[in-house]
Amino acid sequence: MSKSIKLAIALLLGLSAPAMAQDIKVGTIFPLSGGAGPDGQSVTNAVKLAIQEINDKGGLLGRKIALVSKDDESTPAVGVSRANEMIAEKVDVVIEGWNSPVTLAMQPILARAGILDITAVSKSDLILAGETNPLAIRINSSNGFDAGVIAKYVAETLKAKKVAFLTQNDVYGNGFQAAVEAEFKKLNFAGEVTTTEKFAFKDTDFRVQLTNLKTANPDAIIVTNSSNSSGLPAMVEQYRQADLKSAFVGAVGIMLPTVFKVAGVANDGIVSADIYFWDLPPFNAIPESNSFVTAFKKAYGVEPDKSAALGAAALQVWARAVEATKSLDRKTVAEAIRGKTIKGTLFGDAQFLPNGQLQPRYVVFKVVDGKTAKLEALK
Amino acid sequence: MNIAQQIVNGLVLGSGYACIALGWTILLGVARLVNFAHGQLYMLGAFATWYAITKLGMPYPVAILAAIVALAVLGALMQVTMMGLVMTQNLTSLMIVTLGLGYVLQGGSALIFGGNPQTLPGTLSRAKVDLGSLWFTWQDVLVLVATLVLYGAVWLFTQRTRFGSVIRAVAEDPKLAELFGINARIVYLLVFVFECSVVALGAALVAPRSPILTSMGFNEVIMTFVVVVLGGIGSIGGALVAGLGLGLFIAFFGAFVAQAYTTAAAFAVLLALLVVRPAGLAAK
Amino acid sequence: MLRAAAVAALVVLAFFLPRLLGGTSVVYSTLTTIAIFAVMCYGVDVVLSYLGEVSLGHTLFWAIGGYTAANLSVKYGLNGWSTAFATIVLSIAAAAFLGAVTLRTREFVFSLVTYAAAVVAYEIAFNWEAIGGSDGIVGISALKLPFGVATYTGATQEELWPIAFALLLATLAFIERFRRSKLGTTALMVQMNPPLAASLGVDPRKVRLAVFVISAPITGLAGWLYAYQRAYVGPDMFETYFLVMMLTAVVLVGRRVLIGPLIGTAILIVQQNLLSLGGDWNKIILGSVLALVLIFWPAGLIGLFRRFVKSNA
Numbered sequence: 001m002s003k004s005i006k007l008a009i010a011l012l013l014g015l016s017a018p019a020m021a022q023d024i025k026v027g028t029i030f031p032l033s034g035g036a037g038p039d040g041q042s043v044t045n046a047v048k049l050a051i052q053e054i055n056d057k058g059g060l061l062g063r064k065i066a067l068v069s070k071d072d073e074s075t076p077a078v079g080v081s082r083a084n085e086m087i088a089e090k091v092d093v094v095i096e097g098w099n100s101p102v103t104l105a106m107q108p109i110l111a112r113a114g115i116l117d118i119t120a121v122s123k124s125d126l127i128l129a130g131e132t133n134p135l136a137i138r139i140n141s142s143n144g145f146d147a148g149v150i151a152k153y154v155a156e157t158l159k160a161k162k163v164a165f166l167t168q169n170d171v172y173g174n175g176f177q178a179a180v181e182a183e184f185k186k187l188n189f190a191g192e193v194t195t196t197e198k199f200a201f202k203d204t205d206f207r208v209q210l211t212n213l214k215t216a217n218p219d220a221i222i223v224t225n226s227s228n229s230s231g232l233p234a235m236v237e238q239y240r241q242a243d244l245k246s247a248f249v250g251a252v253g254i255m256l257p258t259v260f261k262v263a264g265v266a267n268d269g270i271v272s273a274d275i276y277f278w279d280l281p282p283f284n285a286i287p288e289s290n291s292f293v294t295a296f297k298k299a300y301g302v303e304p305d306k307s308a309a310l311g312a313a314a315l316q317v318w319a320r321a322v323e324a325t326k327s328l329d330r331k332t333v334a335e336a337i338r339g340k341t342i343k344g345t346l347f348g349d350a351q352f353l354p355n356g357q358l359q360p361r362y363v364v365f366k367v368v369d370g371k372t373a374k375l376e377a378l379k
Numbered sequence: 380m381n382i383a384q385q386i387v388n389g390l391v392l393g394s395g396y397a398c399i400a401l402g403w404t405i406l407l408g409v410a411r412l413v414n415f416a417h418g419q420l421y422m423l424g425a426f427a428t429w430y431a432i433t434k435l436g437m438p439y440p441v442a443i444l445a446a447i448v449a450l451a452v453l454g455a456l457m458q459v460t461m462m463g464l465v466m467t468q469n470l471t472s473l474m475i476v477t478l479g480l481g482y483v484l485q486g487g488s489a490l491i492f493g494g495n496p497q498t499l500p501g502t503l504s505r506a507k508v509d510l511g512s513l514w515f516t517w518q519d520v521l522v523l524v525a526t527l528v529l530y531g532a533v534w535l536f537t538q539r540t541r542f543g544s545v546i547r548a549v550a551e552d553p554k555l556a557e558l559f560g561i562n563a564r565i566v567y568l569l570v571f572v573f574e575c576s577v578v579a580l581g582a583a584l585v586a587p588r589s590p591i592l593t594s595m596g597f598n599e600v601i602m603t604f605v606v607v608v609l610g611g612i613g614s615i616g617g618a619l620v621a622g623l624g625l626g627l628f629i630a631f632f633g634a635f636v637a638q639a640y641t642t643a644a645a646f647a648v649l650l651a652l653l654v655v656r657p658a659g660l661a662a663k
Numbered sequence: 664m665l666r667a668a669a670v671a672a673l674v675v676l677a678f679f680l681p682r683l684l685g686g687t688s689v690v691y692s693t694l695t696t697i698a699i700f701a702v703m704c705y706g707v708d709v710v711l712s713y714l715g716e717v718s719l720g721h722t723l724f725w726a727i728g729g730y731t732a733a734n735l736s737v738k739y740g741l742n743g744w745s746t747a748f749a750t751i752v753l754s755i756a757a758a759a760f761l762g763a764v765t766l767r768t769r770e771f772v773f774s775l776v777t778y779a780a781a782v783v784a785y786e787i788a789f790n791w792e793a794i795g796g797s798d799g800i801v802g803i804s805a806l807k808l809p810f811g812v813a814t815y816t817g818a819t820q821e822e823l824w825p826i827a828f829a830l831l832l833a834t835l836a837f838i839e840r841f842r843r844s845k846l847g848t849t850a851l852m853v854q855m856n857p858p859l860a861a862s863l864g865v866d867p868r869k870v871r872l873a874v875f876v877i878s879a880p881i882t883g884l885a886g887w888l889y890a891y892q893r894a895y896v897g898p899d900m901f902e903t904y905f906l907v908m909m910l911t912a913v914v915l916v917g918r919r920v921l922i923g924p925l926i927g928t929a930i931l932i933v934q935q936n937l938l939s940l941g942g943d944w945n946k947i948i949l950g951s952v953l954a955l956v957l958i959f960w961p962a963g964l965i966g967l968f969r970r971f972v973k974s975n976a
Contacts, residue, residue, distance in 0.1 A: 035594035037489075037494035037594070038495050073942040075904050076893075076895070077902075077905070078904070081696075081935060100798055101797075101898075105895045105897075105899075107895075108802075108895065109893075124798050129802070132802050132895070169639035170789070170796075198638055199638055199639055204589035205392065205588060207388040207392070208385065208388050208633040211388060214384075230595070233589075233590055234590060241505075262498055411770070411771065463958065471715065471717045476958060478910065478953065479949070479957070480954050485950075486947035487943075490943050643782075646782045646783045650779050650783060653764065653768070653776055
């Protein structure tokens, strides 16, 4: 080879070397302040840890992953600003979403900029509706599937004759109730829905509704309340104070650690379901889950809850897809996830529907001891 | 019996509204000051009580006093900074200044107390009373009794004592009162300190019902607004009647119509009333 | 003559500002956002400057604009002109109603009533599934403004910038005209010297209503354009985030300063995007700035500026 060609090759290699060592950027947008701040921080911490695990093993595609974390303050207009900042920082993926309106506002912006957007927690069905983000991916379960589990328990296990609803008055709560009622029809439910009481997300006093429910005295009350830091624990306590004899059946995923921490023993006897428990089967048999739990406990002093698991899973799913396709391109990675199965996540094999929804594995549980959050899985 | 229980519920809710509204209506009536930091002061009152109980080991009654004192001091500081605007009665700027101060309180509290929910142990909120088929807690009784006593005391003070008439004079016409040798500054300062103290008391009594968060404040006091305007700005008796009345309205509207729309209904009633009678229920 | 040339030069410079700052989509979106929010603030500014009142209900008109654009374009496929026209009509109607209700109220009662109206409107928007419900309306398609044979499409931030710029310019021109108009000067006289106005036979209530009604479509059209920019509209349009921005931008610089709200908005957006210290510290900073500016310079920062200019003269 001639001297000049060797020189040219050396120059080219020298120029490209720094580019190869450049970090891959993962952006997270969650509420880090305000009412949902602690929750958003927990999810962000989980993503951080999942990144750490990958970096310790040599990184992704030979490069280290760097985390860019931003606060959406649970406000859509702020989320939009943060999404624009992510675009300016040229991140390779954004993992976002605690509040649905914030996710819905950010989606079109990230999609237009060609950045892959993975929704970790927000539950709105519109997120996967397709128009504003044709390549949407969501880790948390949707109301439609959730309803099946709860309806089945109430109809077939509890065999309730009279059922009432205590529903949060928004698209999430009303949507869940409508889905459960549709499932009841499908199951040819023998019982009847006698009462529906509603409340606003921000409410903390439920005497009026509980009084009505006590009078109706159904066998079971299906409760949908996503205010895990204030409304729901207050509701649980007031439920016990009002001495309601009806079975408290909580919607999927509402029994988060803060509910146990605040309401303590009042939680005893509550039945609900969720899609991840670090200490219950089948999750406690998954090696990736156990290693993540150990690392999380070491780093943050508590075991990861469902929300943290969603954040970590989002990162892991994306990282595995990137590894498999050797690409960071939005379309390529998204199509390696949507409708496919990603192995090796803390959820085990993560199966995705064609619309981007992760298929959940539910565990129905009963609260044995509210103070220590000890749960018993029901068959 | 559903109706009897809903009446109890209404009185419980209403006494809470009335208790929290008292300071705001007096401040508005005397100094014409819309205190947009009211919600954050409520939140701080709750956290001060919590801090006193859990970190300083005080028993509940002492913690209530501690919260009142803490907020009184804070109120004095706030009023001193705003005094210029109050004396020139620059009401629009005052409104926005209190909004700004409220934001500072909210951000500051979040940094100091953190974002996690807290509960107040050692209160009577878990001590249940069962009267036949009716239920409520001793805390609810405490709130109702304290509210009635408070209103009675304040009414007596403003109507029967000399200082009370001084306050009423300043409320009527500050310039004229000054001509008579009354120091309006001191009056404004004391009234603002009173507002902060009373909202601290209200918070210490009502907040134990549910977990407290540094992000709360606005929603908790939104009904204050309706109570004050319905009852007539500055009217003490009006605020009590409006507070209890609103509580009963919320209970019955929620029980027989739809609990989820009670805020909308309350505000719609307020708007309708203001169209018909701009001065509120207690026209002076 | 020279002044007109200087203004024209500034306008041209402002129009090309995004390109001068790099031309990335982020620059375009930030400047478009500033323009839209500034127009939103001008509605409140008109009421504050010419009536001396603080309207806490302008989020109502902002939301009317957003919801009208969203519903009419998504459900009926109407183009930008139609939705803008509908926005103006609905804002004026709502303002006429609210203005009539608040006709006899003053100062804080006026503020509280406008606030109550916004709360009721929020509850309606939140609960009414047909117009969006609690999750709002997604997938608002690009803004289409047909001009005879061609159609201007505002799909990207670059394409929306000229519209936002034009709206801002139109607002500034309108307010400048308003200041010199009969209604504007009459309103100022009613505010500053009520006995003089009364002796001249001016009906203050008519003036109040007129000014309030005129202020509404300004904020309404800002909301209209915001719907297209964000492609998503929801009850969050009523959030205190927008209300506080309106109040801050309007009082920060001062009253009846033409570009005051624009500068105020720009400062707020720049701080939020570039100098953000986290949600809690941002609140402390915003609150402190608001309180301190008004305590020391009740007339706004312009008071400081004028004093500085005077002392150097």
